[in-house]
Amino acid sequence: MQLNVAALVTAFAFFAIVGAEDPYRFFTWNVTYGDIYPLGVRQQGILINGQFPGPDIHSVTNDNLIINVFNSLDQPFLISWNGIQQRRNSYMDGVAGTTCPIPPGKNYTYILQVKDQIGSFYYFPSLDFHKAAGGFGGIRILSRPRIPVPFPDPAGDYTVLIGDWYKTNHTKLKALLDGGRKLPNPDGILINGRGPNNGVPLNVEQGKTYRLRISNVGLQNSLNFRIQGHKMKLVEVEGTHTLQSTYSSLDVHVGQSYSVLVTADQPAQDYYIVVSSRFTSTILTTTTILKYSNSAGPVSGPPPGGPTIQIDWSLNQARSIRTNLTASGPRPNPQGSYHYGMVNTSRTIILSSSAGQIRGKQRYGINSVSYVPADTPLKLADFFNIGGVFRIGSISPNPPGGGLFLDTPVMGADFRSFVEIVFNNPENIIQSYHLDGYSFFVVGMDGGQWSSASRKGYNLHDAIARCTVQVYPKSWSAIYVPLDNVGMWNLRSEFWARQYLGQQFYLRVYTNSNSLRDEFPIPKNARLCGRAAGRHTRPL
Ligand SMILES: *[C@@H]1O[C@H](CO)[C@@H](O)[C@H](O)[C@H]1NC(C)=O
Ligand SMILES: *[C@@H]1O[C@H](CO)[C@@H](O)[C@H](O)[C@H]1NC(C)=O
Ligand SMILES: *[C@@H]1O[C@H](CO)[C@@H](O)[C@H](O)[C@H]1NC(C)=O
Ligand SMILES: *[C@@H]1O[C@H](CO)[C@@H](O)[C@H](O)[C@H]1NC(C)=O
Ligand SMILES: *[C@@H]1O[C@H](CO)[C@@H](O)[C@H](O)[C@H]1NC(C)=O
Numbered sequence: 001m002q003l004n005v006a007a008l009v010t011a012f013a014f015f016a017i018v019g020a021e022d023p024y025r026f027f028t029w030n031v032t033y034g035d036i037y038p039l040g041v042r043q044q045g046i047l048i049n050g051q052f053p054g055p056d057i058h059s060v061t062n063d064n065l066i067i068n069v070f071n072s073l074d075q076p077f078l079i080s081w082n083g084i085q086q087r088r089n090s091y092m093d094g095v096a097g098t099t100c101p102i103p104p105g106k107n108y109t110y111i112l113q114v115k116d117q118i119g120s121f122y123y124f125p126s127l128d129f130h131k132a133a134g135g136f137g138g139i140r141i142l143s144r145p146r147i148p149v150p151f152p153d154p155a156g157d158y159t160v161l162i163g164d165w166y167k168t169n170h171t172k173l174k175a176l177l178d179g180g181r182k183l184p185n186p187d188g189i190l191i192n193g194r195g196p197n198n199g200v201p202l203n204v205e206q207g208k209t210y211r212l213r214i215s216n217v218g219l220q221n222s223l224n225f226r227i228q229g230h231k232m233k234l235v236e237v238e239g240t241h242t243l244q245s246t247y248s249s250l251d252v253h254v255g256q257s258y259s260v261l262v263t264a265d266q267p268a269q270d271y272y273i274v275v276s277s278r279f280t281s282t283i284l285t286t287t288t289i290l291k292y293s294n295s296a297g298p299v300s301g302p303p304p305g306g307p308t309i310q311i312d313w314s315l316n317q318a319r320s321i322r323t324n325l326t327a328s329g330p331r332p333n334p335q336g337s338y339h340y341g342m343v344n345t346s347r348t349i350i351l352s353s354s355a356g357q358i359r360g361k362q363r364y365g366i367n368s369v370s371y372v373p374a375d376t377p378l379k380l381a382d383f384f385n386i387g388g389v390f391r392i393g394s395i396s397p398n399p400p401g402g403g404l405f406l407d408t409p410v411m412g413a414d415f416r417s418f419v420e421i422v423f424n425n426p427e428n429i430i431q432s433y434h435l436d437g438y439s440f441f442v443v444g445m446d447g448g449q450w451s452s453a454s455r456k457g458y459n460l461h462d463a464i465a466r467c468t469v470q471v472y473p474k475s476w477s478a479i480y481v482p483l484d485n486v487g488m489w490n491l492r493s494e495f496w497a498r499q500y501l502g503q504q505f506y507l508r509v510y511t512n513s514n515s516l517r518d519e520f521p522i523p524k525n526a527r528l529c530g531r532a533a534g535r536h537t538r539p540l
Contacts, residue, residue, distance in 0.1 A: 163218025199288025341460025
C-alpha cells in the first residue's frame with residue numbers, strides 16, 4: 001500500500017461524490033504471474049504485489065478504498081469484491097457484466113466505499129478461470145470506534161482462506177471447459193495458499209482469544225473446518241453478528257465467509273487445524289498447525305475427523321446460524337430493528353438450476369438459460385442505451401421447463417421492492433449462490449421441492465443476513481431481499497465451472513429517477529469497451 005499525491009488528487013477529482021467526509025485508503029496493486037508451489041509442483045500463480053494469496057484489505061465501515069490495479073498479465077483481467085455492496089455503484093463491481101476488463105499492461109482504479117458494512121469478505125479475479133491461479137485475498141471491515149462490538153477485542157485477527165486447488169493451470173482448465181468438458185475433481189485443499197504438510201502455523205498465546213476469518217475461495221468443494229481440541233464460537237457471517245453458538249467444526253460452502261473466536265485454553269502444545277472436503281467420494285484433507293507460543297511439543301494423535309457426506313448434519317448447522325438481534329451492525333441501532341418478517345414480499349422468483357449439453361458441449365443454467373457474456377458490459381449498454389446487447393425478461397422468474405438454451409439473461413426488478421427468491425436444486429450435488437450488491441435474509445432451507453406451504457417453516461424472526469447461500473442436493477433454500485440498491489447485479493453459482501459455463505444472470509434493479517441519491521453517475525475513469533468504446537462518460 002502506498003500513498004501518492006497524484007493518485008490522491010485524481011481520486012478526489014473522480015469522486016467528489018463518494019462519501020468525501022469519510023476516510024480514504026489507497027492501494028496500488030501489481031498483478032503478475034509468478035512461481036508458486038502450493039501442492040509441491042511448480043505452477044504459474046497470479047500474484048498481487050508478489051503475494052499469493054494477495055494482500056488483505058483492512059478497512060473500517062464507510063471507508064473509501066482507492067485501489068489502483070496494474071494488470072501485468074498477458075490477458076485481460078478484472079477483480080471483483082465478494083460481499084462489498086457497491087452501494088449505488090454497480091459500475092465498480094468488477095464482473096464482466098458491469099465493468100470492462102483491464103487490458104494487459106494497463107491499470108484501473110477501483111473506487112469503492114464500504115458503506116454501512118462490517119465483517120469478513122474477500123476479493124477474487126472474476127474473468128475466465130483466473131480464480132484457479134490465485135489473485136484472491138481477504139477483506140475485513142472493522143466497526144467504527146464507539147460502535148459496540150458484541151465480543152471483546154481479540155488478541156489477534158487472522159485471515160484464513162481455504163479452498164480446493166488444481167495442479168492443472170487456469171488456461172488449461174479453461175480450455176477443458178471451452179472444449180465442452182466438465183471440471184475434473186480438485187487435487188488438494190489449500191489453507192492460505194499452502195497444501196498438506198507445508199502450511200504456515202497460526203501462532204497463539206495460551207489463555208488468549210483469537211478471531212479467525214474463514215473464507216472458502218475455492219472452485220467447487222464445500223469444506224469442513226475444525227481445530228483439534230478446540231471449540232469455535234461463531235460471531236459473524238458475511239457482515240452480520242450472529243448468536244454466539246459454539247461449534248466443534250464448521251461447514252464453509254464455496255464463496256462463504258465466517259468469523260469464529262478460538263480461545264487457546266488447552267495444554268500448551270501444537271494442534272491440528274484441519275480442512276476437509278464435504279460431499280465428495282474421495283475426501284481431500286489438508287492440515288496446518290495451531291501453535292502455542294509456549295508449546296511443549298508437536299501435534300499428537302491423528303487429526304480430528306469431521307463430517308464427510310452427511311447432509312442433515314450440515315442443514316441443521318445452517319439452521320442454527322442466526323442473527324443476534326441485540327448486537328450492533330455498522331450503526332449503533334441493533335441489526336434486528338429491521339423487522340424483515342413483517343414486510344410483505346411483493347414478488348416471488350423461483351430459480352432452478354440445470355445441467356446439460358448444448359451442441360455437444362457441457363453447459364449449466366438457471367431457469368433453462370445458460371449465460372453467455374455479451375460483447376459489451378450490460379451496465380454500460382444500459383447507460384449508453386446501446387440496443388441489442390441484452391433484453392430484460394430474457395430469463396423467466398419461474399422455471400419454464402424445457403431444455404437449456406444460450407442467451408445473456410437479465411431479469412428486471414423494481415427498486416425498493418421486497419422479493420422472495422427460492423433456489424430449487426433438483427440436482428444431486430450441493431450448490432452455492434451469491435448475489436452481488438446485497439445482503440439477504442436466509443429464511444428457510446429444506447429437502448425436496450419448495451411449495452408455498454414451505455413458507456410455514458420460514459424463520460421470520462432472526463434469520464441470518466448474508467450474501468452467499470448454499471442449496472443442498474435435491475433441496476431448496478429461500479431468501480428475502482430488500483432491493484434497495486439500484487444497479488446491474490450478478491447472481492451466480494459460486495461453483496466456478498458452473499458460473500463460467502452459464503449458471504448466472506444479472507438482476508437489473510431499476511428506478512426511473514435520475515437522482516444521485518439512488519445511483520451514482522458512471523465513473524469518470526470507467527473503461528469503455530465493446531460497443532461502448534469511444535463513448536463519453538460525461539457530456540462534452
Ligand atoms: C509489476 O511487476 C513487474 C514484474 O516485477 C514489473 O516488471 C512491472 O514494472 C511492475 N509494474 C508496476 C506498475 O509496478
Ligand atoms: C499452462 O500449461 C500449459 C501447458 O501445460 C502451458 O502451455 C501454459 O503456458 C500454461 N499457462 C500458464 C498461465 O501457466
Ligand atoms: C492508472 O494509474 C495512474 C497512476 O499511475 C492514474 O493516474 C490513472 O488514473 C490510472 N488509470 C485508471 C484508468 O484508473
Ligand atoms: C448478542 O449481543 C449482545 C450485545 O452485544 C450480547 O450481550 C449477547 O451476549 C449476544 N448474545 C448471543 C447469544 O450471542
Ligand atoms: C401485508 O399483507 C396483509 C394481507 O394482505 C395485510 O393485511 C397487511 O396489512 C400487510 N402488511 C404490511 C406491512 O403492508
